[in-house]
Amino acid sequence: MSFRNFAIGLTVSFGLAWFSVVLLPFFKLRDLTPVAFEEGVDTKTGIYFPKTTGRVVDGARIYAENGCYQCHTQVARPTYAGNDLKRDGFAGLKGDPDRGDTRRESNPFDYVGTDFAQIGLTRNGPDLINLGRRLNASHGPDADEYLYRRLYDPRLDPAVASWSNCPSMKFLFEKKEIQGQRSEKALDVEVEEGFQIVPGPAARALVSYLLSLQHDDEVPSSMNYAPVIPGNEG
Amino acid sequence: MATLENDQDTILRASIDRSLRHPVMFFFTSGAAWLAVAILLGIISSAKVHSPGFLDSCPWMTYGRVSAAHQTALIYGWGCQAAFGMAIWLMARLSRQTCRNPGTILTAGHVWNFALSLGVIAILAGGGTGMPWMEMPSFAWMPMLLAYVAIVIGSMVQFKVRPEGHTYISQWYLMAALIWFPWFFGSAHLLVHGFSGSPLGAAGVNAWFRSAMLLMLFAPVGIAMAYYLVPKVLGRPVYNYSLSLIGFWSLAIIAPWAGMQKLTGVPIPNFLPYLGAFAAILFAVPAAMAGINLLKTAVTDLEKVNESPTLRFTVWGLIFLLIFGLASVLLNLPSVTRITQFTISGYGYDVLGIYGFFSFIAFGAIYFIVPRITRREWLSRRLIKSHFFLSLYAVFGIALVAIFGGLMQGVGQETFTSAWEDAADRVVPYAVMTTTCWCFLLVSNFFFFAHLTLMWLRLGRRSSHPTLLVEPHHHDPHGPEGDIDNAGPAVH
Numbered sequence: 001m002s003f004r005n006f007a008i009g010l011t012v013s014f015g016l017a018w019f020s021v022v023l024l025p026f027f028k029l030r031d032l033t034p035v036a037f038e039e040g041v042d043t044k045t046g047i048y049f050p051k052t053t054g055r056v057v058d059g060a061r062i063y064a065e066n067g068c069y070q071c072h073t074q075v076a077r078p079t080y081a082g083n084d085l086k087r088d089g090f091a092g093l094k095g096d097p098d099r100g101d102t103r104r105e106s107n108p109f110d111y112v113g114t115d116f117a118q119i120g121l122t123r124n125g126p127d128l129i130n131l132g133r134r135l136n137a138s139h140g141p142d143a144d145e146y147l148y149r150r151l152y153d154p155r156l157d158p159a160v161a162s163w164s165n166c167p168s169m170k171f172l173f174e175k176k177e178i179q180g181q182r183s184e185k186a187l188d189v190e191v192e193e194g195f196q197i198v199p200g201p202a203a204r205a206l207v208s209y210l211l212s213l214q215h216d217d218e219v220p221s222s223m224n225y226a227p228v229i230p231g232n233e234g
Numbered sequence: 235m236a237t238l239e240n241d242q243d244t245i246l247r248a249s250i251d252r253s254l255r256h257p258v259m260f261f262f263t264s265g266a267a268w269l270a271v272a273i274l275l276g277i278i279s280s281a282k283v284h285s286p287g288f289l290d291s292c293p294w295m296t297y298g299r300v301s302a303a304h305q306t307a308l309i310y311g312w313g314c315q316a317a318f319g320m321a322i323w324l325m326a327r328l329s330r331q332t333c334r335n336p337g338t339i340l341t342a343g344h345v346w347n348f349a350l351s352l353g354v355i356a357i358l359a360g361g362g363t364g365m366p367w368m369e370m371p372s373f374a375w376m377p378m379l380l381a382y383v384a385i386v387i388g389s390m391v392q393f394k395v396r397p398e399g400h401t402y403i404s405q406w407y408l409m410a411a412l413i414w415f416p417w418f419f420g421s422a423h424l425l426v427h428g429f430s431g432s433p434l435g436a437a438g439v440n441a442w443f444r445s446a447m448l449l450m451l452f453a454p455v456g457i458a459m460a461y462y463l464v465p466k467v468l469g470r471p472v473y474n475y476s477l478s479l480i481g482f483w484s485l486a487i488i489a490p491w492a493g494m495q496k497l498t499g500v501p502i503p504n505f506l507p508y509l510g511a512f513a514a515i516l517f518a519v520p521a522a523m524a525g526i527n528l529l530k531t532a533v534t535d536l537e538k539v540n541e542s543p544t545l546r547f548t549v550w551g552l553i554f555l556l557i558f559g560l561a562s563v564l565l566n567l568p569s570v571t572r573i574t575q576f577t578i579s580g581y582g583y584d585v586l587g588i589y590g591f592f593s594f595i596a597f598g599a600i601y602f603i604v605p606r607i608t609r610r611e612w613l614s615r616r617l618i619k620s621h622f623f624l625s626l627y628a629v630f631g632i633a634l635v636a637i638f639g640g641l642m643q644g645v646g647q648e649t650f651t652s653a654w655e656d657a658a659d660r661v662v663p664y665a666v667m668t669t670t671c672w673c674f675l676l677v678s679n680f681f682f683f684a685h686l687t688l689m690w691l692r693l694g695r696r697s698s699h700p701t702l703l704v705e706p707h708h709h710d711p712h713g714p715e716g717d718i719d720n721a722g723p724a725v726h
Binding site for chain 1: 394421
């Protein structure tokens with residue numbers, strides 16, 4: 001084997017794969033083709049455009065910097081790849097008071113607005129793609145209060161105290177002397193007399209981001225590849 | 235006449251070794267130091283999985299950051315530097331060229347270490363990028379890439395100007411790794427840092443990059459080294475030469491397609507995960523070809539394998555390579571992926587590849603190369619034996635426990651009728667076991683690092699008898715002493 005043949009062989013074998021699984025998909029996924037709702041099939045009309053509110057960019061940065069993705073994923077996989085659609089709250093709500101069953105698999109639009117889709121490495125903790133939706137359903141307007149306490153020390157929540165191994169993020173909070181009235185956002189946690197624990201800017205961004213994770217909105221039926229079949233769910 | 239040629243040959247080898255002494259020793263000792271850092275961070279991060287309260291008042295020690303820093307130190311601190319040391323030494327030896335730019339390589343090695351140190355500190359300080367194995371902030375990758383080019387450019391030139399004649403299979407593997415690494419490392423970092431607006435595309439590039447590090451840097455360098463060490467120490471030809479060539483080309487054709495199977499079920503074009511899984515499963519073919527070919531060579535003289543530190547480590551590295559190939563098949567079957575995709579199995583698989591297969595061959599190489607470049611023999615067979623047995627059991631432990639534990643964890647996750655608590659509880663015993671194994675590895679690496687440092691300080695035995703792992707026939711625990719000055723023809 002001459003060096004020339006070797007170099008050609010190596011360039012072709014690597015270059016072909018590199019072009020077709022790395023370069024091309026990367027740029028293809030960069031401009032997503034808008035998908036339209038179909039009249040008569042879907043309840044909505046126009047172009048599907050997911051709305052996200054919250055400090056997504058800042059919060060996603062805090063999420064990334066503290067390595068949340070080591071233990072939490074953000075994807076509801078189709079049924080061929082796992083039971084995410086059936087696990088309570090992962091893919092949406094089974095019985096949303098207004099919309100009924102909102103569960104659906106993730107789609108490419110769910111990640112728009114961030115630089116890196118935090119798919120995650122393991123599920124040592126639960127999936128978070130619909131965390132905001134779950135918490136809104138269980139805690140309503142107090143969802144952020146609950147989440148602050150949970151981030152401050154996950155084991156303060158009696159529901160998970162016995163088994164959660166989530167790290168506490170106390171460093172995202174500030175201990176401040178109470179001057180005048182206690183802050184509205186002050187956490188209901190043990191602290192020495194005259195002081196209060198309030199969420200810092202990073203904690204506020206992170207909570208805002210986590211509550212924005214509500215990716216169970218209605219999608220055009222052309223995109224809903226594996227709708228949950230009524231009666232067949234868990 | 236034959237003696238004269240033999241002498242000239244010996245002198246050439248000795249001068250090649252001398253020319254590379256400082257850069258190669260730098261990469262090995264610095265790599266071993268980073269390995270110690272990686273192990274310490276590994277113990278901390280693993281302990282946090284079962285005892286979340288451990289060190290939890292310190293933001294730098296948050297699980298997510300420590301875990302990322304642990305993997306970064308292991309991959310870029312130990313893995314890459316061990317690979318550089320092996321690659322530049324082996325390419326010089328096989329191309330029969332002395333190193334002409336040791337100063338450049340040494341400087342580049344320091345740049346690599348400096349960028350890496352800043353990167354790891356930044357991760358711990360909370361400046362990580364959030365992309366697995368690419369967590370170092372964006373300032374780090376460009377200096378590292380340039381340092382890499384400065385380190386290996388000499389090796390490429392050596393290959394180009396090598397004397398006419400036979401090209402060894404190890405050289406093909408090395409050349410491939412030297413060309414692949416900057417290509418995938420540079421393009422992956424450029425895509426994710428230089429082009430925003432493709433979150434899923436970036437996640438895909440990242441998944442592919444992680445696979446490429448294992449299959450297109452560590453695998454070819456490890457296999458190249460093993461193809462040199464086993465026949466060399468045994469003094470026997472490789473069992474089947476054409477098999478080794480087929481093995482090389484199958485790796486070149488298969489490995490670049492693997493990686494995206496990590497994103498099964500993620501909304502990216504469907505063919506990507508399937509293609510990735512297919513390639514990852516097929517990786518077993520080049521792994522088995524290299525592994526079986528070399529083990530077939532090794533079994534011809536098991537006594538020698540047992541007494542040579544180099545061969546003990548290398549042969550176990552090859553056994554790990556076979557297990558690694560088998561794990562690639564099992565973990566990437568679609569029916570298994572749906573259970574293990576988001577579990578600790580992935581970590582077990584990575585440890586098996588980096589610390590089982592690659593590092594064992596790297597240890598074998600270090601036990602072979604260091605006496606030649608320092609012209610001193612290893613001091614103590616007990617230190618080598620302790621290093622060997624502790625590493626062997628601990629790495630086996632982590633890999634098996636994490637892969638099997640991940641399977642159990644996945645079953646818990648998939649059983650959607652029971653609470654999430656069930657899946658979380660299933661991890662705990664395996665995490666305890668993993669922490670224990672990392673502690674054993676810390677002890678093991680202490681022996682290795684201390685021994686290597688003594689060699690680096692040139693405090694090794696002045697002897698022409700290599701340190702072998704056989705029972706001595708007399709009372710000296712360090713084996714028979716040989717000639718005090720080993721500058722003569724006895725240089726290996």
